[in-house]
Amino acid sequence: xxxxxxxxxxxxxxxxxxxxVFNEEAAFLEKFFALRFFxxxxxxxxxxxxxxxxxxxxxxxxxxxxxxxxxxxxxxxxTYADYRKKGIMSHLLSYCKQNLDCPITLFPAVRPxxxxxxxxxxxxxxxYNLEAVTEYEPGTEVSLSQDELDTIYMxxxxxxxxxxxxxxxxQFLLDGYQLLAVQDAYALIKDNAxxxxxxxxxxxxxxxLGLMKQKKLDTCAVLHxxxxxxxxxxxxxxxxxMGMSTAPFMQGCYIAEQY
Numbered sequence: 046x047x048x049x050x051x052x053x054x055x056x057x058x059x060x061x062x063x064x065x066v067f068n069e070e071a072a073f074l075e076k077f078f079a080l081r082f083f084x085x086x087x088x089x090x091x092x093x094x095x096x097x098x099x100x101x102x103x104x105x106x107x108x109x110x111x112x113x114x115x116x117x118x119x120x121x122x123x124t125y126a127d128y129r130k131k132g133i134m135s136h137l138l139s140y141c142k143q144n145l146d147c148p149i150t151l152f153p154a155v156r157p158x159x160x161x162x163x164x165x166x167x168x169x170x171x172x173y174n175l176e177a178v179t180e181y182e183p184g185t186e187v188s189l190s191q192d193e194l195d196t197i198y199m200x201x202x203x204x205x206x207x208x209x210x211x212x213x214x215x216q217f218l219l220d221g222y223q224l225l226a227v228q229d230a231y232a233l234i235k236d237n238a239x240x241x242x243x244x245x246x247x248x249x250x251x252x253x254l255g256l257m258k259q260k261k262l263d264t265c266a267v268l269h270x271x272x273x274x275x276x277x278x279x280x281x282x283x284x285x286x287m288g289m290s291t292a293p294f295m296q297g298c299y300i301a302e303q304y
Contacts, residue, residue, distance in 0.1 A: 050084065059096065062123050107208045149164075150208060152300060170241070172282055173266075174263070230250060243267075254276055
C-alpha cells in the first residue's frame with residue numbers, strides 16, 4: 046500500500062471513487078471537481094497502482110479571537126468497500142497530518158471514528174422546536190447576496206470563531222439548502238428544518254424567528270451565544286455536535302459541513 050499526494054492524472058479515478066462511495070449526483074460531482082480539484086491537497090492510498098482510498102484536505106481558513114489562520118478542511122474521505130476495515134483511512138489521516146503544517150478540520154460522517162484518530166469536536170449548536178416558541182412579529186423577507194450572507198456569518202461567529210466560507214463554499218450551501226433571510230439575519234433550511242440560523246442582533250433575530258414561525262418550520266439550530274437564545278426562554282435546546290479539528294486550541298470554533 047502506497048500513501049502519497051494525488052497527481053493531475055488522478056482526476057477521473059478520484060471522481061469515480063467519490064461517485065461510487067457516496068452515490069453522488071452527477072451535477073454536484075462535476076461542479077465540485079471543476080472548482081475544488083487541488084491534487085497537492087488530496088491524499089491517496091494506492092494498491093498496485095489503483096487508488097482505493099482518498100481524502101481531500103481543502104486549503105481553508107478560520108478566524109478566532111479576530112485573527113485569521115490557515116487550516117485544512119477534509120471532504121470526500123472515501124474508501125472502496127472491498128478495502129474497508131483495514132485501517133487505510135486511519136493511515137491516510139495520519140499521513141495527511143504529518144504532511145500539513147496547519148490544523149486539520151472536518152465535519153464528521155462517523156464522529157467516533159475521527160475521535161479515535163485524534164480529532165476533537167470544537168463546537169455545537171442548540172436545536173429548538175419552533176412549535177413551542179413564542180409568536181414574534183415576522184420581518185420582511187429579503188434577498189441577500191453572498192457577500193451580505195458572509196458578513197452576517199462572520200459577525201455572528203465573532204465571539205466563537207468559525208471556519209471561513211469563500212464564494213464557492215456559499216455557492217454549494219445555497220445549492221443544497223433553501224435560504225430564508227431578513228435584514229441582518231438568515232436561515233439555511235432543509236426538510237422544513239432550519240439547520241443554521243445566524244443574526245447580527247436581537248431585532249434581526251426577532252424578525253427572522255417570526256418569519257420562521259409564520260412559515261411553520263419545525264426546528265431551528267442556533268449558536269449558544271446567539272441573539273436567538275434569549276428569545277426562547279424556558280425551552281431546553283437539543284445539543285447538536287458540529288465540526289472537529291486536530292487542534293485543541295480551536296475549541297469553540299464553529300465548523301459546519303461545507304465544500
